Amino acid sequence: MKRIIGLGDIFCSFSISALAAAPGDIADLVGSRAADAASKMQARGYHHVRSDNIWWNDKTGICVNVHLSNGRYSRIDRLRPSACGRTSAGLPASELGNIPARALRACGRRADRYRSARGGTNVVEAAEQTGPTWLLTMAIPHYVLKCTVTPSGRVIRMDVK
Known part of the structure; x- marks a missing residue:
């Protein structure tokens, strides 16, 4: 029985981390210096919508929260469009x-x-x-x-x- 529970824990932790993964178009920016990564995000269509590192991409309809640690992007989490003041559609x-x-x-x-x-x-x-x-x-x-x-x-x- 413990073996089954252990496998369940592994699968649950995998699915949770998969949901928190950065969108593919900016996943490579994790670990980059914040100043460099911000300009790369802008070049890829993202713009800052809130001062707490919330970014929106009009073309893809993706809202993300960028986490910083020691001046670098440590994690990028995808958020619901409403966190960027949008609906599921791209228009405000x-x-x-x-x-x-x-x-x-x-x-x-x-x-x-x-x-x-x-x-x-x-x-x-x-x-x-x-x-x-x-x-x-x-x-x-x-x-x-x-x-x-x-x-x-x-x-x-x-x-x-």
Whole structure:
């Protein structure tokens, strides 16, 4: 019985550390000098959103917390977009207020299903009302999707760019 519990502990600790891992696009910065790493993060699309080392990437929709130790990046943790003042979409939450929630959810689900992307990985880069429908420009890793949707959440069209 102790052997089974020991294996369970190993698997639990592995899954917890895997969740805390730095996003792949900046994982190589762990251990780097803070000044150098900050400029590299900016070059990769991240910008500082809060003074306590919280960074946001508009293109990927990733929010991270950078931990420092002795002037170096010791750890980078991925956070929920809300920690960066965002929703699961890339536009600031204040700019999403005009878009009907059903339309956002419908395009978000469709974008997530495209190429089996992980849920919540889509980013709304732009939105415009086109008569009775909305045109949402959504970004998922490696793709840009144009989602035409009704305010009630019926996706009329999804184009890949």
